[in-house]
Amino acid sequence: MPDFQEAGLELKTFPIKHLKDKRLVAKERVSLGMIDYGTMATEEWAHSSFLKKNSFLLLLAYLYQKGITDYFDYIFNLAELWRFSEEDLKIMKDDWLKIREKVKAGKAHEISEGDTLYLGAVTKSATGNSRTSQPFNRIPAKPRALCLKQQYMNLVVDKILGLRKLDVENAVKSVESYEKGETFEEFIIRKFKPYFGMSLEKLGTMFAVGSSAKNFAATITRRILGVRKNKIEEFEKAGITTKTIRLDIHGNPEEAISFPRMHFKELALEDWDDSTLREMLAKRFFLVIYQKQKNGTYKLAKVKFWSMPEEVLDDKVRKVWESTKKSIVKGDFSKLVKSSDDMVSHVRPHGRNSKDKDILPNGKRETKRCFWLNRDFIRDSML
């Protein structure tokens, strides 16, 4: 039952914060109630406990300020009555079904927050180690809650503030754009199909985009979807990251995948669970895959949505991150993780050139670096 029963209204307070560029964003995801795996397995979306409780929200946002934990000291500066649009509900329903399918298949222990777009199944555990039962498997699963992801909440904040209408545009114009039974991701892939087999050059000419542009994939993606503005609203709200992968003639990835450069001093202060790296890799990815042909050109081979399993993220990637953090704290870069260490991810330079450096906690300077996903991992787990 919602908080205000007769009004059918659920109260949600959540923190917002200012970025360095003054933009106001949600500080974190907004939780919408624990998942009961047993109940969810038997529910239908239209009559789900989730919808009953969360269809109509009173959103109250307060400014997060470090150190202020007393509710009476919170400064609330946004208040809004919120109903989800038909288009958003369609994606949320697909998310919900995806989570329910894992539960029904006895795979509640394999749920990842990155599997879904707007609604996430976020782990909720005081110690990090608690487990709960699931109906169709004896393997215990992490307790999870349904949440609105942070990126989704950012757009909500922008909408409340009246911003953002200018530079985002929906890829799906209305729910009628879907074919029957189709999910958002299937819709996107269907839109790409007519372009499979076309060369980079041809796509560049068709859409008047220089193929040497580093944001080529992102631009082509927008053009194929008929989005003229800078950003695809659904991709923004779902926090989807677009990445290009080039395959050689045999179908092996030609390069590792890079991420934004790390800030040494900031990383040294982070914990894994809310680290910048974990946040980046827990997202859903849209992969645009080109393959080299005998004549040397690259053809659009396929596109797919992908997310990293949490067990990989919180095991191997975490180890790489911990090891890197140690190197940074010690100020000794002689033992950075290499791709030959076979740990899913590795660390390599990523700056303007080798003189482009960042400062370490001990005051020393080192060439800027970033985390990369290994080619072997891309080949074995992403394609």
Add this chain to the structure above:
DNA sequence: GCATGATCATGC
């Protein structure tokens, strides 16, 4: 052929 180091092209 692969790992690793280095740097380019563009956008903001």
Add this chain to the structure above:
DNA sequence: GCATGATCATGC
């Protein structure tokens, strides 16, 4: 002027 995504270059 720098961040970012991507690709080039070199050496084993």
